[in-house]
Each structure stands twice: as structure tokens, then as C-alpha cells.
Amino acid sequence: MVETSAALAASAAELGLSPGEQLLVAAGVVAVAVLVSLLVLLRRQHRRQNSLLRTDPLTGLGNRVLLAEVGERVLAALPELDGDGRHGPGLLLLDLDGFKDVNDTLGHAAGDALLVQVARRLDDAAPAGAVVARLGGDEFAVLLTTPVTTAQAVLHGKRLLAALGAGGFSADGVDLDITSSVGVAVAPTAGRTIGELLRHADLAMYEAKRSRAGVLPYTADLAPESSDALTTLSALRQAMDQGELTLLYQPVVDARTRQLCAFEALLRWQHPTRGLLTPVEFLPLAERTTLVSPLTRWVVLTAVRQAAAWRRAGLDTTVAVNISASVLEPGLLGIVDEALARGSWPPEQLVLEITETAVASDAGEALEVVRTLGERGVRISVDDFGAGYTSLGQLRELTVHQLKVDRQFVTDLLGGPEDEAIAASIIDLGHRLGLRVIAEGVESGAAADRLRDLGCDELQGYWVGRPMSADLALERWQPGAARAAGAPGAEVSASPTSPATG
Known part of the structure; x- marks a missing residue:
């Protein structure tokens, strides 16, 4: 100067x-x-x-102010981003299970240290361009700023759960296991403002916790004040009596021989005005009511009856049914016994698929029901393995026969060494536990060949065959039929992420 x-x-x-x-x-x-x-x-x-x-002082992530600003900005561009009414920015909302116990037991300093570790893990697991924010306490949000479908947003939610379930957290010298649930809301169907997306993702998150679903997208039926919920519930009761429910069947083949191993039964509702509905559009509502039990009974009885009809026609195969975590109670034993007796069906040719998060939940009654089913000869498959946090101790205690590698690792199998390493580790883990390993979401011959080389036992996905009617399944897969895995066919198109009842 x-x-x-x-x-x-x-x-x-x-x-x-x-x-x-x-x-x-x-x-x-x-x-x-x-x-x-x-x-x-x-x-x-x-x-x-x-x-x-705009910054959370503890974790260094964005905060609610930043989330609102970025959210409103990307939502303002929604008309240009969303060409078909189904793609838009998505919001993933989660909080930690049992976090209060950490604070009460180890102190708030330990709780803060844990939140910092969780924030780093979420930031690493979030996709490029996403905004990761801490909203307060143990509540976090991930804003997907590029257009996604609901199925794609759910896949991102599974990746967040897998990152948290990978372990490695500690506070005050104590190793901690982190569990969570994720609610998903995608614009424009789940809202056109950040406030609507937050509110609806919150509803989905708490329903995911209640039903132990892990990741759950928002539907209008989740809103407690929604008249759609009562309308859908009433219509669903009538649907079972009026023949509107149907099962599609997706083939599962041996990874080496490509021979048929099983069909997975997938529930659909042919709604008179809304068209063909997948379970994600009506099952969460049923799970909050007593209707889920008769719905499960209808699915199990119908699937076993169809398998018995196939056997009489010359197609002898196993049938698999997804089971909602909310019906893992003694009443399920009676449903299964009735289906096996009516169809004169051997229990070892019935597979019940339960999600990994259902197994991971600390529910003594549910675990006892699963164990009893396995002891009676029914085969138990742990679905979506790798997306949750099942302990090895639980897998040893239960009579589990199969692991299904979560599709997120199969979808990205050829894209990088990390996902291949995870898939290979799950396959090796399953074999060490004496289990057969199934990969779902196989969509190319190259992925099928790589999974075979990694030692995977069975394959399922669009490359093997799309979900199809019972008649088409018999035509294409009975002995002598000119149908090879991966060959094109007139299968019924259905969402690759849609389970049967869960």
C-alpha cells in the first residue's frame, strides 16, 4: 500500500x-x-x-437448506427432463435403526462419531451428481438429480443399504452393526415439490421399517389419509373372488447345462381400469391389513396347483413363491400344509423366497417359522442377498437351501471389478455354507457365461426368459420343446424388479 x-x-x-x-x-x-x-x-x-x-456442521454433508434449494431447482426443470411421465429426480430417505441406544449406552460423542462414519459411507455409495444431506439426528437423504424410474431409484436404495450393511463401523472402541430402511419417492408420480417428495419418502421409509422390506417406493396407498387406500383395499378383496389376480412364471435354469430348474411365481393384478399392476402397487397396503394372509394363501395354493398340473402334462419342476415378511408367523405353516396336501406336492419341490432383511430382523417368531418350514422339507431361499445385512450366524441356524444374489451386483457384473468381486464373494460364501446360489437379473449371454465361470449354480432373468403365462411356460419348457435359455420368445413383459408377494 x-x-x-x-x-x-x-x-x-x-x-x-x-x-x-x-x-x-x-x-x-x-x-x-x-x-x-x-x-x-x-x-x-x-x-x-x-x-x-447449507452445510451440516457435524458431518460436512449438505443440510436441509441445500437439499431444498437443489431439489426445487431440478424439479423446476421436470417438464424438460420427464418425457413420459415416469422419469424424474428421486429422493431416498433413511434413518438408522437403534441409534438412540448408541447415544444412551455409549454417549453422544460416540453417537456423533458414528454419524460421521455413516455420512462418509453414504457419500461414497451415492451415485455421481447426487446430493447427500443430513436432515437432523440420524436422518439422511440422497437426492438423485438426474431422471430415474422408480425401479432405478430402488436399486440405488439397495446400494445404500449394502454399503451400510458392509460393517466396519465403530464408536468409543465398540464395533457396531448398522441397519436401516430406505423410503423412495420419484417425481412426478410421488410429488412435484421437494416437500411432497420428503413427505412421501418418509411414509415409504416407515412402511419399509414396519414390513422389514429394506427399500420401499412410495405409492398413493401408503398415505394414511388417502381415499385411494380404502378403494384399492376393497377392490383387492374382490379381485381374489372375481379372477382378476393371476400368476406369471419366470424360469430359472442351471448355469452350466441351461436346463430348467424351477419357475418363480410372480403375482399380478389385472385391474379393470388401471391395467396390469405389479405387487409394489398394492402389496404394501395389503401388508398393513389382515388381507395379506388370504392373499398369500391364494398365491401359494395357485402356484402349487399349477405345478401339479404341469407335472401331469409332463413338465416336472420346482415352483418358487415369494413370501412377505409380514406373514412369517405360525399361520403360514397351515397355508403351506394345505397347499402341499391339496396338490399332493412334495415339499422339496416348493421354494419359499424370503428377503434378506426379513431374515436379518430380530423377530424370534418369524425365524422359528422359517426354521420349521425348512425342517418339514420345504426349501428356503434368501432373496436379494447382498443388499441387506443377514448375519452368518442366522444363516447357520436356519434351514436355508439357497441364496439369490441381489440383481444390483448382477446388473453391473461386467462393468467393473468391484461388483464382480462382490458377486464372486457371495457365490463362494453360499457354497461354503452348503447352499445353492442363484443370480437374478441376468440380461445377457456374457453375464450368464461369467456367472457360470464364477461358480454360480442357477440363473434367472430376461436373458433366460421373461415372466410368462402358465400355458406358455408349458409350451416352451416341457421336455422336447425347442426353447433354449436366451432365445427370443413371446413372453409376457413384466417389471424385472417385481417380486411375487414382496
């Missing part, structure tokens, strides 16, 4: 200014320089304050 003033004074002298005028010029320049410096400092301070307003 002194050197600058001296230089300006010399320049003023060269211009023939008097000493007094030179002094005024120098003083004016100094004043301007000071003002500029103050403006720079104020701007920096303003930027820091804005950053602090």
Missing part, C-alpha cells in the same frame, strides 16, 4: 500537480484500495456464511 501510494505520488508530480494536490490524489487512491479490500473480505465472509447455512 505504501509503495503504491509513493508510486502514485511520483506520477502526480510528473503531471505537475502541487504537493497538496498530490496528497489528495494519494489519499483518494488509498481510500479506494481500502474499500476494495473491505468488499473482498465481505464477499468471502458472505460466501462462508452461505456455505455454513
Whole structure:
């Protein structure tokens, strides 16, 4: 500043200014320089304050303010992003199970340390371009800023659960297992403002916790004040009596021989006005009522009856049925016994698929029911393995026969070494436990060949065959039929992420 003033004074002298005028010029320049410096400092301070307003001070993630600002900005562009009414920004909402116990037992400092670790894990697992925010307490949100479908958003939610379930968390020298549930809301169907997406993702998250679903997308039926819920529930009761429910069947083949091993029964509702509905559009509502039990009974009885009809026609195969976590209670034993007796069906040719999160839940009655079914000869398959957090101890205690590798690892199998390493580890783990391993979501011959080389036992997915009617299944898969896995066929199109009842 002194050197600058001296230089300006010399320049003023060269211009023939008097000493007094030179002094005024120098003083004016100094004043301007000071003002500029103050403006720079104020701007920096303003930027820091804005950053602090948008940042969670504990974890360094964004906060609710940042989430709202970015959310409203990307939602404002929704008409340009969403060309078909089904793609838009998505919001994933989650909180930690049992976090209060950490605070109460180990203290708030340990709880804060755990939240920092969780924040880093979520930030690493979130897709590129996503905004990861801590909303307060143990509640986190991930905003998917690029257009996604509900199925794609659910897949991202499974990846978050897998990241949290991978372990490695500790606080105050104590190793901690982290479990959570994820609610999913995708614009525009689940809302066109960030407030609507937050509210609906919150409803889905708490329903996912209640039903032990792991990841659950929002549907209108989840809203407690929704008249759609009562309408859908009433219509679903009638659907079972009026023949509107149907099962499609997706083949499962041996990874080496490509011979048929089983069919997975997939529930669909041919709604008179809404068209063909997948379970995600009506099952969460049924799970909150007593209707889920008769619905499960209808699915199990229908699947076993169809398998028996196939056997009489020359197609002898196993049939698999998804079982909702909400019906893992003694009443399920009676449903299974009735189906086996009516169809004169051997229990070892019935597979009940339960999700990994259902097994992981600490529900003594549910675990006892699963164990009893296995002891009676019914085969038990753990679905979506790798997306949750089943303990090895539980797998040893239960009479489990199969593991199904979660489709997220199969879908990305050829995209990088990380997902292949995870798939290979799950396959190896299953074999070490004496289980058969099935990969779902196989969509190419290259993926099928790689899974075979990794030692996977069975394959399921669009490359093997899409879900199809019972008649088409018999036509294409009975002995001698000219149908090979991966060959094109007129199968019924259905969502690859849609389970039978869960």
C-alpha cells in the first residue's frame, strides 16, 4: 500500500500537480484500495456464511437448506427432463435403526462419531451428481438429480443399504452393526415439490421399517389419509373372488447345462381400469391389513396347483413363491400344509423366497417359522442377498437351501471389478455354507457365461426368459420343446424388479 501510494505520488508530480494536490490524489487512491479490500473480505465472509447455512456442521454433508434449494431447482426443470411421465429426480430417505441406544449406552460423542462414519459411507455409495444431506439426528437423504424410474431409484436404495450393511463401523472402541430402511419417492408420480417428495419418502421409509422390506417406493396407498387406500383395499378383496389376480412364471435354469430348474411365481393384478399392476402397487397396503394372509394363501395354493398340473402334462419342476415378511408367523405353516396336501406336492419341490432383511430382523417368531418350514422339507431361499445385512450366524441356524444374489451386483457384473468381486464373494460364501446360489437379473449371454465361470449354480432373468403365462411356460419348457435359455420368445413383459408377494 505504501509503495503504491509513493508510486502514485511520483506520477502526480510528473503531471505537475502541487504537493497538496498530490496528497489528495494519494489519499483518494488509498481510500479506494481500502474499500476494495473491505468488499473482498465481505464477499468471502458472505460466501462462508452461505456455505455454513447449507452445510451440516457435524458431518460436512449438505443440510436441509441445500437439499431444498437443489431439489426445487431440478424439479423446476421436470417438464424438460420427464418425457413420459415416469422419469424424474428421486429422493431416498433413511434413518438408522437403534441409534438412540448408541447415544444412551455409549454417549453422544460416540453417537456423533458414528454419524460421521455413516455420512462418509453414504457419500461414497451415492451415485455421481447426487446430493447427500443430513436432515437432523440420524436422518439422511440422497437426492438423485438426474431422471430415474422408480425401479432405478430402488436399486440405488439397495446400494445404500449394502454399503451400510458392509460393517466396519465403530464408536468409543465398540464395533457396531448398522441397519436401516430406505423410503423412495420419484417425481412426478410421488410429488412435484421437494416437500411432497420428503413427505412421501418418509411414509415409504416407515412402511419399509414396519414390513422389514429394506427399500420401499412410495405409492398413493401408503398415505394414511388417502381415499385411494380404502378403494384399492376393497377392490383387492374382490379381485381374489372375481379372477382378476393371476400368476406369471419366470424360469430359472442351471448355469452350466441351461436346463430348467424351477419357475418363480410372480403375482399380478389385472385391474379393470388401471391395467396390469405389479405387487409394489398394492402389496404394501395389503401388508398393513389382515388381507395379506388370504392373499398369500391364494398365491401359494395357485402356484402349487399349477405345478401339479404341469407335472401331469409332463413338465416336472420346482415352483418358487415369494413370501412377505409380514406373514412369517405360525399361520403360514397351515397355508403351506394345505397347499402341499391339496396338490399332493412334495415339499422339496416348493421354494419359499424370503428377503434378506426379513431374515436379518430380530423377530424370534418369524425365524422359528422359517426354521420349521425348512425342517418339514420345504426349501428356503434368501432373496436379494447382498443388499441387506443377514448375519452368518442366522444363516447357520436356519434351514436355508439357497441364496439369490441381489440383481444390483448382477446388473453391473461386467462393468467393473468391484461388483464382480462382490458377486464372486457371495457365490463362494453360499457354497461354503452348503447352499445353492442363484443370480437374478441376468440380461445377457456374457453375464450368464461369467456367472457360470464364477461358480454360480442357477440363473434367472430376461436373458433366460421373461415372466410368462402358465400355458406358455408349458409350451416352451416341457421336455422336447425347442426353447433354449436366451432365445427370443413371446413372453409376457413384466417389471424385472417385481417380486411375487414382496
